Amino acid sequence: MATSKKSLQTLAQDRESLALVTARHPALEVFSMFIANRAALVAMVVLMAIILAAIIGPMVYKTDPFEMVWAPFTPPGTEGFILGTDYLGRDLLAGLLHGGRVSITIGLVAALMSVFIGISFGAFAGYYRGYVEEVLMRITEFFQVLPTLLFSMVIVALFGASLQMITIAIGLVSWTAVARITRGEFLRIRELEYVTASRSAGATDLKLIFQVILPNALPPIIVQAALMVGSAILFEAGLAFLGLSDPNVVSWGQIIGSNRLYILDASYTVTVPGLAIFITVLAISLIGDGLNDALNPKLRSR
Amino acid sequence: MALFRQISKRIAYAAALLLAVVILNFLLIHIAPGDIADTIAGDMGGATAEVMAQIRIDYGLDKPFIVQLGLYLWNVLQFNFGYSFFFNTPVTALIAERLPATLLLVFTAQILALVIGIILGVISAKKPHGWLSHFVTLLALFGYSAPVFWTGIMLLIGLSLMVPLFPVAGMVDVTLLDAPLWRQYLDIAHHLFLPALTLASIFLALYSRLCRASMLEVLGSDYIRTARAKGLSERDIIYKHALKNALSPVIILAGLQFSAVVSGAVLVETVFSWPGLGTLALQSILARDTPTILGILFFSALVVIIGNLLTDLALRFIDPRINSK
Amino acid sequence: MSDTILDVKNLRVEFNTRGGIVPVLDNLSFSLDRGERIGFVGESGCGKSMTALALMGLLPSIGRVASGQILFKGQDIVNASTKRMQDIRGNEISMIFQEPMTSLNPVFTIGSQIAEVLHRHRNMDKSEALKTAVDLLDAVKIPDARNRIASYPHQMSGGQRQRVMIAIALACEPEILIADEPTTALDVTVQAEIFDLLRDIGVQTNTAMILITHDMGAVRQMAQRMLVMYAGRKVEEGTVDQIIKSPRHPYTKGLISCVPHIRKGADRLPNTLPEIDGIVPDITSFGKDQCLFAPRCERLTQQCLDRKPDHQMIGKAEQQSVSCWHPYGRQT
Numbered sequence: 001m002a003t004s005k006k007s008l009q010t011l012a013q014d015r016e017s018l019a020l021v022t023a024r025h026p027a028l029e030v031f032s033m034f035i036a037n038r039a040a041l042v043a044m045v046v047l048m049a050i051i052l053a054a055i056i057g058p059m060v061y062k063t064d065p066f067e068m069v070w071a072p073f074t075p076p077g078t079e080g081f082i083l084g085t086d087y088l089g090r091d092l093l094a095g096l097l098h099g100g101r102v103s104i105t106i107g108l109v110a111a112l113m114s115v116f117i118g119i120s121f122g123a124f125a126g127y128y129r130g131y132v133e134e135v136l137m138r139i140t141e142f143f144q145v146l147p148t149l150l151f152s153m154v155i156v157a158l159f160g161a162s163l164q165m166i167t168i169a170i171g172l173v174s175w176t177a178v179a180r181i182t183r184g185e186f187l188r189i190r191e192l193e194y195v196t197a198s199r200s201a202g203a204t205d206l207k208l209i210f211q212v213i214l215p216n217a218l219p220p221i222i223v224q225a226a227l228m229v230g231s232a233i234l235f236e237a238g239l240a241f242l243g244l245s246d247p248n249v250v251s252w253g254q255i256i257g258s259n260r261l262y263i264l265d266a267s268y269t270v271t272v273p274g275l276a277i278f279i280t281v282l283a284i285s286l287i288g289d290g291l292n293d294a295l296n297p298k299l300r301s302r
Numbered sequence: 303m304a305l306f307r308q309i310s311k312r313i314a315y316a317a318a319l320l321l322a323v324v325i326l327n328f329l330l331i332h333i334a335p336g337d338i339a340d341t342i343a344g345d346m347g348g349a350t351a352e353v354m355a356q357i358r359i360d361y362g363l364d365k366p367f368i369v370q371l372g373l374y375l376w377n378v379l380q381f382n383f384g385y386s387f388f389f390n391t392p393v394t395a396l397i398a399e400r401l402p403a404t405l406l407l408v409f410t411a412q413i414l415a416l417v418i419g420i421i422l423g424v425i426s427a428k429k430p431h432g433w434l435s436h437f438v439t440l441l442a443l444f445g446y447s448a449p450v451f452w453t454g455i456m457l458l459i460g461l462s463l464m465v466p467l468f469p470v471a472g473m474v475d476v477t478l479l480d481a482p483l484w485r486q487y488l489d490i491a492h493h494l495f496l497p498a499l500t501l502a503s504i505f506l507a508l509y510s511r512l513c514r515a516s517m518l519e520v521l522g523s524d525y526i527r528t529a530r531a532k533g534l535s536e537r538d539i540i541y542k543h544a545l546k547n548a549l550s551p552v553i554i555l556a557g558l559q560f561s562a563v564v565s566g567a568v569l570v571e572t573v574f575s576w577p578g579l580g581t582l583a584l585q586s587i588l589a590r591d592t593p594t595i596l597g598i599l600f601f602s603a604l605v606v607i608i609g610n611l612l613t614d615l616a617l618r619f620i621d622p623r624i625n626s627k
Numbered sequence: 628m629s630d631t632i633l634d635v636k637n638l639r640v641e642f643n644t645r646g647g648i649v650p651v652l653d654n655l656s657f658s659l660d661r662g663e664r665i666g667f668v669g670e671s672g673c674g675k676s677m678t679a680l681a682l683m684g685l686l687p688s689i690g691r692v693a694s695g696q697i698l699f700k701g702q703d704i705v706n707a708s709t710k711r712m713q714d715i716r717g718n719e720i721s722m723i724f725q726e727p728m729t730s731l732n733p734v735f736t737i738g739s740q741i742a743e744v745l746h747r748h749r750n751m752d753k754s755e756a757l758k759t760a761v762d763l764l765d766a767v768k769i770p771d772a773r774n775r776i777a778s779y780p781h782q783m784s785g786g787q788r789q790r791v792m793i794a795i796a797l798a799c800e801p802e803i804l805i806a807d808e809p810t811t812a813l814d815v816t817v818q819a820e821i822f823d824l825l826r827d828i829g830v831q832t833n834t835a836m837i838l839i840t841h842d843m844g845a846v847r848q849m850a851q852r853m854l855v856m857y858a859g860r861k862v863e864e865g866t867v868d869q870i871i872k873s874p875r876h877p878y879t880k881g882l883i884s885c886v887p888h889i890r891k892g893a894d895r896l897p898n899t900l901p902e903i904d905g906i907v908p909d910i911t912s913f914g915k916d917q918c919l920f921a922p923r924c925e926r927l928t929q930q931c932l933d934r935k936p937d938h939q940m941i942g943k944a945e946q947q948s949v950s951c952w953h954p955y956g957r958q959t
Contacts (some may be wrong), residue, residue, distance in 0.1 A: 014398075019395060044335060051490050097420070101365065112538065114514055141319070142319060142322050142323075144558065144606075145319050145602070145606050145607055145610070146326075146599065146602075146603055146606075147561045147562075147564035147565045147568070147599075147602045147606060148561060148562065148565050149565030149566075149568050150568060150583060150598065150599055153568070153583060153595075154330065154595055154599055156585075156587075157334070157594075157595060158330060158333075158334035158335075158592070159334065173494055230447065231447070234447075234449050235451075237449045237451075238450075238451060238565075238568075238569050241449070241451045241558065241569065241572075242568070242569070242572060242584055243584075243588065244587065253449070256449075256451070256454070256455070258575070263455060263458070263463070264463060267459050270455050270459075271456070271559065274448075274449060274452035274455070274456070277448075277452065278447055278448045281446070281447040281448075281449075282444075282447035286443070
């Protein structure tokens with residue numbers, strides 16, 4: 001009898017140890033998932049390097065990107081110009097460093113703006129349903145119908161091509177995806193028990209929206225927000241390529257746009273800034289992918 | 303009949319959206335600094351205050367806001383978007399001349415992206431860890447991250463300048479204007495290839511990735527297990543049972559992308575000097591030709607709306623569940 | 628034994644999991660005669676469905692038959708070619724599943740889904756196959772069959788969809804029909820109808836059936852013999868009457884006492900419904916050389932933990948067999 005008693009105990013312990021799932025703080029869990037994703041980690045390092053170059057670069061490398069410093073079309077690596085000069089003899093490296101500042105800043109601010117608009121639309125539509133939802137989603141659909149680039153071209157054309165106006169034009173046309181995602185999450189979460197519980201505990205609508213539901217709706221929105229920074233950078237590059245950029249600042253797209261007629265003479269003036277955009281946006285996409293894997297509970301359990 | 307009613311409802315809704323675009327256009331004209339009088343005056347190289355006032359009366363700018371809106375709507379209803387002082391042509395005529403080229407580019411790119419994307423997605427879903435699967439992932443990242451105008455220029459450098467396989471610019475070869483019709487069509491297709499491929503590259507990546515994910519999900523579903531239990535061959539299971547189900551999300555995404563395709567077309571047209579609405583838009587914006595710009599905004603929205611309607615129809619054709627909702 | 632249609636011998640199915648290779652089916656043997664109906668009983672995760680999938684050759688990609696034989700009409704189909712298995716599936720061995728709501732393809736009409744299997748195995752052309760589909764829908768008692776073949780799955784109720792699944796499974800007059808929890812997802816009244824239908828068809832067409840369920844009542848109503856599974860192993864087998872009358876394995880006993888009304892002549896109900904404490908062990912402990920039920924068992928002794936019990940005959944020949952060190956309680 002004694003032996004079987006003891007065995008029963010060990011068996012019970014075995015059973016418990018099987019049931020014991022290593023519990024950690026969710027943020028830590030997400031972080032470690034993200035770290036485990038090698039591509040995302042490399043992308044993070046690359047993006048940090050690019051941002052650092054954009055911040056510090058212009059301070060260290062003092063050449064004015066607008067100034068004609070040498071003969072046009074000086075190939076990269078010659079005459080002391082690492083990336084060569086463009087059709088007006090301007091230093092391409094200086095343009096790249098200064099342009100990075102503008103491109104990344106516009107990308108970040110425009111993405112922030114569109115995330116803000118998108119969350120507002122999606123949250124109120126998903127929370128209030130009915131009449132409010134109808135109106136807000138119709139407005140969203142209306143914005144989906146307007147070709148984003150053309151619409152922002154029109155805004156810039158009518159109201160001027162200043163940095164602020166370009167940022168606003170981008171943010172104003174690219175929030176619809178965030179609104180759709182936010183609304184979907186709100187529709188799902190508002191039916192969950194803990195929301196009902198807080199509601200019956202007397203929480204106000206605004207408290208429910210911003211303190212109860214929104215924090216739980218954030219994961220897919222964060223992923224989308226990361227991707228939005230990338231697409232805003234592409235967007236700005238597109239506008240600048242068309243010549244619709246602030247004439248007082250350099251940006252990556254604008255370098256490509258102004259040099260594109262001379263690709264026969266010097267294709268690097270287009271290739272290099274294009275690569276800069278590509279690598280930056282690629283890094284952001286990979287980080288977005290990594291965040292998605294880390295934040296998606298369905299994948300996490302695997 | 304239920305189907306007919308639903309489709310007419312969709313069309314009515316599309317019309318409402320278009321009306322909203324027109325109103326937006328009108329508001330933009332009103333909010334924007336400067337008006338027609340300024341434009342004309344600028345054209346003439348300056349004008350006195352009296353002349354300016356006369357122009358404003360001629361164009362109805364002295365009338366109340368709501369009357370002006372009514373007038374604008376009435377004009378649009380007759381496809382009258384005003385007169386372009388820069389091109390010296392009615393806006394509608396200008397757009398009618400450019401619209402076909404854009405339609406050709408946009409729809410070719412969409413179809414190209416869908417067909418290639420779906421094929422890649424399906425093949426890579428069959429071996430989710432094979433090299434093709436990784437290739438699709440890489441392609442998706444490229445398509446998402448590379449600026450489309452840059453992709454276009456790179457293709458231009460590679461396939462038109464270094465290896466002269468395709469024409470550098472334009473849509474038709476003027477030396478072929480007397481050639482037989484089939485030769486001219488072939489020529490257009492030749493010109494179309496690079497721009498369409500460039501534009502498709504963004505969306506091809508998107509669709510192949512979604513199609514792969516969607517196929518993988520469908521292949522794990524209960525009805526695929528049923529199909530296996532029926533003794534069907536893998537080919538029937540994948541191409542008949544799985545694909546038809548996996549298509550819906552891809553088609554829905556394609557519908558949502560129509561406005562992005564039109565946006566991308568503006569850039570691609572500029573790179574390849576394609577004589578469509580995009581190049582016209584850029585010209586008119588640089589010339590501050592407001593009526594033309596707004597006319598283009600209206601017609602491009604129309605293209606998107608028609609694209610959405612077509613998507614909707616395709617979806618109904620694929621998934622019977624939609625019709626009974 | 629000449630009319631044995633299926634003979635499974637020492638079947639071992641392994642899963643390649645992150646925790647290593649585990650046997651989800653461990654040394655399983657049973658046989659099935661033509662026209663016989665056998666019930667497979669046990670909680671979820673005991674290997675019932677895996678048995679069915681192994682028979683169909685449809686194990687998930689992480690699983691494989693490690694050893695043993697599946698003799699179908701005397702021929703081992705464990706290593707049969709893909710082509711051969713495709714010819715068997717839906718033709719000689721058919722299967723219906725637990726989830727009628729999701730088991731039919733939503734984008735095809737039910738007519739075409741029935742016709743498809745006839746086209747595949749009977750080489751019928753489209754109109755002939757559709758005509759046969761109408762007859763099949765009649766046979767599974769779907770009203771207005773002629774018009775319903777144009778319906779899509781979402782236009783039908785769960786019970787009707789399961790009837791369609793049965794029609795598909797029976798279309799080619801299979802020798803064996805495997806029904807994996809066919810009514811779990813359905814309303815109670817519909818459950819009874821589906822069981823009646825299955826039994827009637829089984830009797831009429833002399834189709835052998837494997838009914839997988841955790842519902843003892845259903846087994847009693849449907850099957851002649853039953854087989855109780857626990858953690859990938861067979862723990863008890865025998866005729867339904869004999870086992871319900873005197874279950875020898877504590878697990879079987881627990882399952883039966885969960886359904887108090889099931890025994891004939893049970894004149895008094897127990898005061899409390901006895902339930903089996905605990906849960907099915909984690910899959911990683913499958914295959915250990917011990918009685919896997921031991922942690923939940925009231926008869927537990929050291930012997931149970933030291934070695935896995937052999938499967939032994941009990942009482943009259945062929946009527947009952949059990950895998951337990953203490954089939955008559957701990958005293959023996």
